Amino acid sequence: MAVSPVLLIKVSDSVVSVRARLYDDFAEHEIIINSVITYWWANNLPPAKKFLELFDSVIKRTINEIMPHKILNLKYNVNANQTLDDASEIEIELCSVEADGVGFKIEGDHISLKGLRNVSDDFESKEFSLTFNQSIETPDMVLKKYQEMKN
Structure with missing residues (x-):
């Protein structure tokens, strides 16, 4: 029986932790929400949209550290x-994560x-839903660095 790599997402006290594990090898990175939101507010950037971009990037980096890969597919x-652009609240349900065809078991998918x-005071809440199917490529030069770090 093959062991599946695991991706664990945890939210606590304004910190989002992303941890990837394969056998005894693991990598972990944190997003400190208050720090990045302050930056986004100061630069008039949409926090929900920017968080999703950062989330994709942190997942990619974390997985690359334990399992260098060319293509990461996220759904x-x-x-x-x-x-x-205007949301003050978001919920994310991570459906699937696959690096070069290898699927990850997801823990903490919400x-x-x-x-x-x-x-x-006059903010009008309007339900908004969207499914993202991201395919994120690692540039060859970056992939080579991750492979060197791994060996």
Whole structure:
């Protein structure tokens, strides 16, 4: 029986932890929500949209550290209280993660973030849902560095 790699997502005290494990090897990275949100607010960037970009990047980096790969396929559903440009709350359900054809077992597949943006009294909550099918390629030069680190 083959051992599947595992991706664990955990949210606690405004920190999102992403951990990948294969046998005894693991890598972990954290997103400190308050720090990045402050930056996004100061630069007038949409926090929900920017969080999803950062989330993709952190998953890719974490998995690359234990299992260098060319293509990462991510599938996740996002529900928000407005379009991603204006949302103050998002929920993410991670459906599948696959690196170069190897599927990951996902633990902690639901993330819920609130207070991403200050809303006015006349803010109108409008349900917004979207499914993302991301295919993220690792540049050859970066892949080579991860492979060297692994060996």
